[in-house]
Amino acid sequence: MSDRIKVAVRVRKPRENLPNVCHVHGNTITLINDDKKAIRLSSPQKNTAREFRFDYCFGSIEFTDNDQSEIYEKLVRGYVLHTLEGYNSCILAYGQTGSGKTFTMMGEKNNEGIVPRFCRELFEVFHICHQDDQNSEVFTDFQVKCSFFEIYNEQVIDLLSSMTQRKCKIRERNDHSTFVEGVEEIVVHNVEEIISCIHRGNENRTVKSTNMNQESSRSHAIFHISVNQRETHKKTGTVVECHSTCKLVDLAGSERLGNSAADGKLRQEGTSINKSLSTLGRVISLLAERDKYRNRLVPYRESALTWILKENLGGNSNTCLVACVSPENHYESLSTLRYASLAKKVRTSATVNSLSHIEQMEELKAKLRELQNMINDKKPTSTHQHSLEKRIEDVQRANFFLEQRMAKESQLADQALQSTRHERDSLASVTLQMLESFNWNQQLNDHATKLRNHSQKLENLFQKDRSFFDVTLQKYLT
Ligand SMILES: Nc1ncnc2c1ncn2[C@@H]1O[C@H](COP(=O)(O)OP(=O)(O)OP(=O)(O)O)[C@@H](O)[C@H]1O
Incomplete structure (x- = not known):
């Protein structure tokens, strides 16, 4: 879905005894000059008066809890x-x-802003989805991870790392999106865990007092x-x-160095902040006029901030x-409103990052094909080719020696086999003879038993x- 960046303006209550030069009427803002004359934010070419409208305007006359919940x-x-629908999102202040x-x-503690409210609602929806699962045809499993980092003087520092001041690098993926390498990603299971990550990160943020x-x-x-x-x-x-991601960004404040910075370190920080914000401004203005400057390179890489936000400013x-x-x-105020109205013209194209398993398989297969093509297409340089040829030679030589050794070993194995066979045959014939003599002995035994039986019978008859004879002889004698 191609849509433009949504822009909301929030006007805070003026500080004590200072005039309010910014008036909110519905979704329009009027800027009043110090001499109370309304300043028309006019286009330089035509001198016609023009009011600036935004998607949402919030004017904070009283500091009340409603302000925060209304914006949310x-x-x-x-x-x-x-x-939750699977789109990547980003909210920048x-x-x-x-x-x-x-x-x-x-x-603040009892008046939470966008980040904690976002996280609370996210887990509330998960809870509702789990309850709904019992009556539904699908079962949904959620996994939430969070990381928290700051860009300080152009360096990315992990705010949730157990190591102090852990610096990370920004890398680009194959699809040209960027990510912070090595930043600690914490798996959170409930609201309490994610809120404690927010607090921990905020405590580690670089904050100083300025004018x-x-x-x-x-x-x-x-x-x-x-x-x-x-699902x-x-x-x-x-x-x-x-899979979807959301970046919630609290930018450092744009500042006029004469107003806010006193010593060297604050000045250096201020310069770095302004530099990255002005790169953000240039990226936004080029993206806002994309049709006009189609061939111009968008300078995402010129600051860590725009490099990390690349996808959120001009992509998915x-x-x-x-x-x-x-x-x-x-x-x-004028400068901020101009910045904001430029951002209104930027279009991004969000798509749902959803994949069925078949699609995932197809994606993996395509990646594999891509890798195979890369391997096939890889044309070595002459030095690379030379070292490859040398390696092939070494491998071939090693292969030859291996073959020789295998042939010798197989000859020895054949000889060993022959002698084993011979020994086996002679053993077999001895066994046969022994078996035969055993059979003969068996037969003799059988005959002896028979003879013994016969002699027993003869003895009985006798x-x-x-x-x-004795009885007959007795009878005869008597
Ligand atoms: N709408 C508001 N309601 C109540 N208090 C506010 C509001 N806006 C700002 N403040 C108060 O004004 C002070 C400055 O605000 P905050 O620190 O948020 O400014 P910031 O834009 O983040 O500044 P910086 O860029 O210097 O970090 C804080 O004490 C904050 O509580």
Whole structure:
């Protein structure tokens, strides 16, 4: 789905005794000059007055809890749903220092901002889905991981790592999207775990006191949520997987160095912040006029911030910019509103990152084909070719020796086999002879037994005859 970046403006309450130069009417903002004359944000070519409209405008007259929940409900809830539908999302808070970016993103203890509210709702929806699963034909399994890092002086620092100041690198994938390598990704199972990650990361953020803000963020902070959903059809067993990410970004404040920075370190931080924000501005303005500057290279790589946000600014993402305005300063407010209205023109093209197992297999097969083609197409350079040829020679030589050794061993094995066979045959004939003599002995035994039986019978007959003779002789004598 191709859609433009949504832009919301949040005007905070002016500081004590300072005039409010920014007025909110519905979705329109009017900027008032110090002499109370309305300044028309006019186009330079035509001198016609023009009002700037945004998708949402929030004017904070009173600091109430409603402000935070109103922004969440009108603007952010939709992005929770996008994430659950499988789209990548990104919400960025932009504005001058002290304008309320951290307040908008993180909030305060009893008045939470976008990030904790987003996480709470995400887990609430999972809970509802699990309850629904009992009556549904599909079973959904969710896995949520989060990471939290900051970009401080152009370096990416992991805010959840157990190692202090763990620096990470930004890498590009084959599909040209970027990621932070080596950042700790924590698997979270419930709201408590994810909220504790937010708190832990916030405690590790680089914050300092400046002339403009007691607790000024000196870095861009990115809370990254990745959601894996696995839907299994109970009857058919078909599985559909879906992976989406959401980046919630609290940018460091744009600042006029004369206003905010005093010593060298603060100045250096301020310069680095302004540099990355101006690269973000250039990327946004080139993307806003994409049709006009189709052949111009978008300078994503010129700052760590734009390099990490590449996909969210010009690729597969539903993105939203919340521009925070401090209404006491006309110049700063004007600059923020101009930045925000430029972002309105940028289009991204979000697609659902969902894959069935068959599609996943196809994707893997395609990757395998790609790799095979790469191997086949690889044309070695002359030095590479030389070393390859040498290796082939070595392998062939080793192969020859192996063959020789195998032939010798097989000859020895043949000889051993012959002598074993001979020994076996002679043993067999001895066994046969022994068997024959054993049989003969057996026969002799049988004959002896028979003879013994016969002699026994003869003895019996003889005994009988003898007794008969004795009886007859007795009779005769008497
Ligand atoms: N809408 C608001 N309601 C209540 N308090 C606010 C609001 N906006 C800002 N504040 C308060 O103003 C102060 C400065 O806000 P915050 O630190 O959020 O500014 P920031 O834009 O993040 O500044 P920096 O860029 O210097 O970090 C904080 O004390 C914050 O509580």
